[in-house]
Amino acid sequence: MKKITQFLVMTVAFLFATMSFAQGVTTASLNGQVTDVNGDPLPGATVLAVHTPSGTKYGVATDFDGYYRISNMRTGGPYTVTITYVGFKDYVENNVFLALGESKRVSTKLSEDASVLDEVVIVAGTDGVFDSGKTGADTKISRRQVNTLPTISRNIADFARLTPQAKVTGDDVISIAGQNNRFNTIFIDGAVNNDVFGLAGNGTNGGQTGVSPISLDAIESFQINVAPFDVKQSGFAGGSINAITKSGTNTWEGSAYSFLRNQDLAGKTPVDLVGNGEREKLAEFSANIYGARIGGPIIKDKLFFFLNYEREDRETPAPFDFGTYRGNSSLADITNLANFLQSNFGYNPGGFEDSVSSLVSDKFNVKIDWNINDNNALSLKHSYVKALQTSAGSSNQGSINFFNGGLGFESITNSTALELNSRIGNKFSNNLVIGYTTVNDDRDPLGNPFPRVNIRDGAGNINFGSEAFSTANLLEQRVLTLTDNFNIYSGRHTITIGTNNEFSNMKNVFFRQNFGDYRFSSLQDFLDGELPNRYRHGYSLIGGSGDASEGAPEFDFFQTAFYVQDEVNVNDNFRITAGLRFDVPFWADGTVNEDFNTRTVALLEAAGKDLQGARVGKGVNPNVHVSPRLGFNWDVKGENKTQIRGGLGIFTSRVPLVWPGGTYGNNGVTTGFIQLTGSNVPAFNPNPNTQFQDPPQGSGSVGGQIDLFAPDFRLPQVFKTNIAIDQKLPWGITFSADFIWNDNITAVIYENINIAGPQFFTTGAGSRPNYGFQKVDNTYSDIYLASNTGEGSSYNISGTLSKNFITDRLDVRTSATYSYGEADGILDGTSSQNSSQWRNLETVNGSNRPDLSISDFAAGHRVVANSTFEFKWSETIKTRIGLFYEGAEGAPFSYVVDGTGLLADTGSDSALIYVPANESEANLVDTSDLSASEQWTLLDAYIEGNDYLRGRRGQFAERNADRSNWSHIVDLKFAQEFGLKFGDKIHKLELTADIFNFTNLLNKEWGVRTFTNFNQVQLLDFEGFAPDGTTPTFSYNPRNAETDNIIDDRGLVSSRWQMQVGLRYSF
Template sequence: MKKIYVGLIAFLVSAMAFSQGVTTSSIGGKITDNTGEPLPGATVVAIYVPTGAKYGAATDFDGYYRISNMRSGGPYRITISYVGFNDYVQENVNLTLGQSTTISTGLAESATALDEVVVTATGTGVFSSSKTGTETNVSQRDIQTLPSASRSLADFVRITPQAQLTEGNDGFSISLAGQNNRYNAIYIDGAVNNDVFGLAGSGTNGGQTGVNPFSVDAIETFQVNIAPFDVRQSGFSGGSINAITRSGSNEFSGSVYGFIRNQDLVGKTPPDLVGDDEQREKVSDFSAYTYGLRIGGPIVKDKLFFFVNYERQDEETPQPFNFSNYTGRSTLGDIDGLSNFLQSTYGYDPGIFDDNTRTLESNKLVAKIDWNINQDHKITFRHSYVGADNVEARNSGNRNIGFINGSETFKTTTNSTALEWSSRYGNKFANNFVLGYTRVRDDRDPAGAPFPTVDIQDGGGTISFGAEPFSTANLLDQDVFTITNNFDVFAGRHTFTFGTNLEFAKVKNLFFAFNYGDYTFEDQFDDNGILLSSGLNQFLTIQNSDVYQHGYSLVGDGTVGDESDGASEFDTFLLGLYVQDDIQVTDNLKAIVGFRVDVPYWSDGAVNEDFNTRTVGLLEAAGKDLQGARVGQGINPTAMVAPRVGFNWDVNGKGTTQIRGGLGVFTSRLPLVWPGGTYNNNGITGGFMFEFDQPFEPDVNNQFK
């Protein structure tokens, strides 16, 4: 997906590219004497007070300086000194993620000043000179004070005006700038944390279980960007969500916390779920518990620090059902008789149907090490783990009876590791290197013992039992490697950035719907509409089914379920190159000009020679333009070009009135599930059967093909 922003107007066209986040902040400015003459060689030292980490630079011939790759947040203590002049000290400076804060001043000669000048910073960053696009910054203070019912990312993203949230069984889906959530990018410490395959409604790894991708107590700050004109940020046409985890400091600190939600702490039935003749009532019983702890501190003061966070999430949502509201033909005795028949005839227990409870259990862990090697080199290492186990229980309603062993169970684990190395080489060069690896394992299974899926027409209702049909052979493995490197060159009013972003994804996706077999039994009527035999009677008397469906593997030994052969396996490689010039045009005007190109590469899939030699020729002879496409042939790489330009003008030079804007092209990642279908549906690894009047076969390993 690609977008072009001009002020508040967006134009959208289709494309594909990377995800790439920014993990640091910077400061810069111009140092002069009281007459406005530049002071070359003035020393600028920034100290991150919590850890004592030092960052430094000297001004150039024109009095300009720039310190990049600084940790976001604060507070910082900035000291500017020059021989023969009084020191200038600015306290409580807080840096915004991805932005450059301007700190310029004129120094007074020592003969005319008795003490150092100390300034306490109190600005909010709303008029930051580095802002050109649309963004929302959420600080640690905001995270601690904003109301949060679900303890999820969505609670804080909702303060962004361009965000729209939709709640579903998989949690919140976040739309930014009116785009599909799959066109967003999510980073943690610069590493990709999207569900790159694109199945989760929330757009995050493990999102199909409804689990939050991280504990908000582990987050230092995060940023929501809609149109940043900085070419380092890419991989989205909706918006990016960029989170930075906490770090340890020179003081030990920690917390133990717990949050509880249940039916007594929420309102009555939402108005949009209440009919015209109904009254709002107390919601059904449920429970949601979140508890955890965090601790951080020094290993070696001013040098080496640690941070650890653990969080547990337990949720239960019963789905009570009153059989008297059921509109189907069968009585409660009929349903109990069906359950007994299944157990005595086939040895299958369908479970209960009148209070099927949805559950979610998850564990989250974040561990982080920060090493201040010296003033010029700093390393951060972070590993996070998210594991979740969700039972999406099949429920019963007025028009359906659903037995619980027909539910979906979903287990997911995500391990994410990131290494960041920030360096400075003299006053001219700086480098930021980020290496990331994310491993995701999603396994969706049917609950209960293996048994075919059965749907029985029951007058105005339906009775369902057996395996959840889309969970019978369904798993997804994702391994994503990312490398990002930004090299900065400082040249007076200019800061040149030369960067690259590489992403390699390895995917294995197994999916055969109705892999255990799927049978439908319908009510039977004569020509006059008189009921001859109910669907339930058809099943109990072992009549043929009305409809039969079965998806299966065409390769391997015929094993069913997650051990089936025939999974699609493919690789993608994404290459991004970019260059940018951040220009201090005047003391009141900054401009940014950049250009990037992104190129995706796809591996070849299984070749279907028969289709390619016979069917393709027939299609082309019929006038179909296939543009050279063949089954098994990888997608041709196409370069995505994204020029950007932005500006920021401080109208009166006092930081009270600002005009900013820009123009740019934004290219988003393409969810791999869409082109991934070409690797699944190739005509040689998977088959599907749809038939009428088939006998019922209870053995999932002996279905009709």
């Protein structure tokens, strides 16, 4: 902490001395050159841009070369741009609109002859395509698109899927350019709104509950940047999502709205789930959203406000037909289990068939905008989001999950952002943003406390008891950001100097399996009181409260960045952006474990383990991350018909703080964890308060998991390059093509350094090491060391065709994109726990010896199209239709062996299969259902019918080398608006219908989505070793093979259509 304090003092002194910070994108800009008819510059010409709705004025004079730049402008419009020069005709352009992040060029030649005005060059952008400030790939999403395209969840993710390089899954998880979904940055009004700790897969505060961070009605527009070669934008390897909220204007504007979904507005059971059986409706549920917004002037042209409130009461059914369950147990067996738990332990596990989860949320957003004077504007925003989720356990084809194995989750987020935009004469401007966010997440299990139990059930699983990761789970986040840009305008140059500072304080109560966690080989073993085959238990070593909060770690993290950039207008058609950024993270030290740092380190080093200098309690050293970038934009002929753009540079990403946060809790001093297998496991104990704990070792140290980070650990960095062309074609068509390459400089990798070397290598076909569950130091269960690797890369190619057709009464806008993305790496980082990062990695030779392989985030082939139609029947009657189509390859998955004993390295069931060339290589053994010969006949047929496996005979399967099926989905929005005019105001009533998977509504056999659990198909079961002790034997259950394409019938994004109807009044 001392080194952080010292640096803070120096940083604060520097900040007040220089007043330069950094930020996310919140504004737009104008630029151009003013000349006479001969092309000679007109220095001192006056350029005035007036934001008509608010009366906000932006005025500058051209420099010696006739150039002008107006930065930090409000987005939207319309603007009126007036250019004047003594002795020359004035130029006036109305209806100029600015998109978020856009740098629009307005250049003109002035003369006493009015006809010269025909030579005015306005880069007015076709949906943000032609933009003189655009270098790398981005997607701008306007308020019009938000209003017209289909959305049911009313979440940013519904629109992020418009980005060619983005992959959006059903739980609103956004991966961009083949990168980890946690390697994105999210800004709202310029302030960081990431789930900085990193537990939410969708990356937003409150995201674990399923709530969106802000109401769509509060958003003006947003932008998704994939490769912005602008050093002001950083903190991501994937993409940056920037949203700005609405502001009040001189015109009073408001709206009240309500949206509804229920079982009558949804399709029946997908055909492929029931075959010839009867299709059923969803169980009764309701989902309601209602809210209101209002904005207007407090003082005309001076002071404005905007308010929005939204309430959501959502129920989400999870239907389950027991006839689709692939496990061995019958319906009577499961019912008997529930009765057994009640009668023997007094525990009610809840039901296990159709379940319903619920979400109740409140969102409040307020924003004040103050035009202090013509040179300064201040904006202050506060948002409040409270969400309460109750998520019952839900069963599926692969597992029976009793309701009380679910969780309850309350999340409260408060976020405040202050932005000051200043113009200092014609030479300087400044943009300052200060943000402060607090997040409180409290997660608890449902039902009465009970140990967690997993029962292997053939091709299925049975789960009951308190959810393993919710028994002691509380998170408090405090994040302060100071951000600013200081711009200097000098001739053809726009020089930016800045710094970015983010201060985070985290407190995390997390003890997984705090009530005990047992795994049994079969249902009968559990009923007969047999020993489990695995036991896990996490607990606090400090105090004795039931929630183990005394052992909760609290830590600080600080990151600062300084940068400089020069944006050069080489001429009116060619712009180069060159910048250099320095990021420095500071990590606090943790609690020291003297036993580990002396005795255990000596054992590890004697075993040949390289700790890279890591010790318990020692934080990561501050290190400088350098990010040079170079971008360009070339309007080839100066006619806005051919634009070539691109760039290259280094991007430094954030990491979810939960990863290094593990070092503050999993230290062997404040927390304990025990994992036992084989003959050491204790008998099942139904009392969650008296679970078996790891006893003190001879040294006096209590064991558990240890998390370490190498002292020289570096944040993820990628080298990005992007080359693109935008071309206007005949008939008003615009074509864009982008190629993006990401190459890892420093990615994250884990090693369990407590695993001893291989004890032997298996014999027979497909030889691999077996580690015999041997540890270097038995005091500790696992010791995970995080460090860096330079391996891994990704690329994406895309091509887009777009066309607009706009008349007085008809507005049609359409685009279609094909994209293909590949990604590979060592570790995908899909978990919030360091242990799971390592355990769940599919490998041939063990998780300590992973190979470069296809990433979970490889997008594959994807086709996206969207069309919006607006029919203006009269001034007061309009019809809007929005269509969205996505055809995409399914997610990649791996073929693995079920059973940890094959590798015996304490990993999960993640050993990649050996694909037998013939029956003798399969090493199958008889089961109660099938003989080895019968199994081989079925397995051989499956391999032969699988394009991938057929080509891998005699070899190991590769990680993520196969994919789930393609899906083809069309979503539809229909809106009918009726208006009534009173004076100058039109009061409007709008009826809407958003239909997700409209494809399935058209035809019950269309719109099928599939998935694979955890990106794995456990094709073979490990049955132990042959009598020689080294030859592994296996069994094949044909039901296992059915898990490669499970029909998705979960939530909103499923294989059945769902409709949301809405009613809105606005003025």
